Amino acid sequence: MYLKLGSKPKVVASKPEAARAFVKALDLNLSNRAPNAGATHLAYNVQDLVFADYGPRWRLMRKLSNLHMLGGKAFEDWRFIRREEVGHMLQAMLECGERAKPVVVSEMLAYVMGNMISGVIMSKRIFKTKSLESDEFKSMVVELMVAAEEHRTTSHERCDNPDLLDVLMANSTNGRDGLTVENIKGLLLNIFTAGSDTSSSIIEWSLAEMLNKPSILKRAQDEMDRVIGRERRLEESDLKNLHYLRAICKESFRKHPSTSLNLTRISTKPCMVDGYYIPKDTEAKRQHMGRRERP
Numbered sequence: 399m400y401l402k403l404g405s406k407p408k409v410v411a412s413k414p415e416a417a418r419a420f421v422k423a424l425d426l427n428l429s430n431r432a433p434n435a436g437a438t439h440l441a442y443n444v445q446d447l448v449f450a451d452y453g454p455r456w457r458l459m460r461k462l463s464n465l466h467m468l469g470g471k472a473f474e475d476w477r478f479i480r481r482e483e484v485g486h487m488l489q490a491m492l493e494c495g496e497r498a499k500p501v502v503v504s505e506m507l508a509y510v511m512g513n514m515i516s517g518v519i520m521s522k523r524i525f526k527t528k529s530l531e532s533d534e535f536k537s538m539v540v541e542l543m544v545a546a547e548e549h550r551t552t553s554h555e556r557c558d559n560p561d562l563l564d565v566l567m568a569n570s571t572n573g574r575d576g577l578t579v580e581n582i583k584g585l586l587l588n589i590f591t592a593g594s595d596t597s598s599s600i601i602e603w604s605l606a607e608m609l610n611k612p613s614i615l616k617r618a619q620d621e622m623d624r625v626i627g628r629e630r631r632l633e634e635s636d637l638k639n640l641h642y643l644r645a646i647c648k649e650s651f652r653k654h655p656s657t658s659l660n661l662t663r664i665s666t667k668p669c670m671v672d673g674y675y676i677p678k679d680t681e682a683k684r685q686h687m688g689r690r691e692r693p
């Protein structure tokens with residue numbers, strides 16, 4: 399679908415086949431993001447990973463974050479951090495129960511996600527409190543950035559197992575294409591903002607959907623009792639045997655896409671996608687909302 403909003407041409411991939419064609423065509427032509435005020439003012443004048451224009455630093459930031467945080471091997475390597483944080487969360491829930499205090503899921507998830515991310519980025523649990531008010535997001539970010547500043551002084555302690563920030567700093571030498579301080583700060587901010595709310599909101603949605611349909615909740619609990627029992631915690635390695643739970647996760651992603659209108663990309667020169675002509679400077683969006691109507 400081609401739209402002209404004011405003077406800006408936009409093309410929206412509203413069907414799965416069209417979205418797939420865009421993903422396939424995501425080459426140099428569609429690597430840049432559309433400019434916007436947020437990226438200029440909040441992302442260090444477009445020096446971060448998400449909004450920087452394609453070039454050597456764009457490639458370096460993606461390479462390092464994939465190798466050390468987002469890619470499959472890194473994901474496996476950091477499994478122990480996720481396990482530890484889930485342990486802290488369960489302990490906090492238990493304490494709430496013992497003191498007859500309510501468990502505020504959204505606050506607890508914000509704290510857990512923040513700590514999982516800071517564990518991988520800088521080998522540190524940033525948030526010591528048991529829960530966070532959602533309006534404390536700004537102070538979470540400030541805290542993260544302050545800890546990042548202090549991180550350099552302890553890098554020698556992690557020679558054998560450097561974290562993402564160690565690796566980024568090691569790549570920030572003066573070379574022409576090395577990372578700048580703005581690149582590093584922007585990237586940390588990207589990972590923190592992209593990873594925390596997306597993950598916690600989808601968990602909240604899944605829980606809300608299950609509470610709304612108790613028969614589904616019961617079936618998921620029965621499956622866990624059968625596969626795991628009541629004597630131990632769920633481990634990530636159990637997931638392959640929890641088919642019903644995995645189906646619930648997929649369905650929650652379909653019904654509640656957290657980045658509905660996603661981060662727009664812009665064509666740097668005219669190109670063809672799936673037989674359609676896309677002019678230069680056209681914003682390309684993949685429309686996730688439609689998945690709700692087309693299961």
Ligand code: HEM
Pocket residue numbers: 447448449460468515588589590592593594596597600655656657660661
């Ligand atoms: C439920 C969880 C998540 C959802 C639904 C989600 C969704 C998305 C979407 C739709 C994009 C845009 C992709 C594109 O433009 O092609 C994106 C980008 C990104 N996400 Fe996530 N994400 C999630 C979790 C995370 C986590 C946990 C992290 C990091 C710890 C993360 C880091 C990023 C980064 C860095 C980008 C920018 C990638 C780039 O520009 O190349 N995301 N995410």
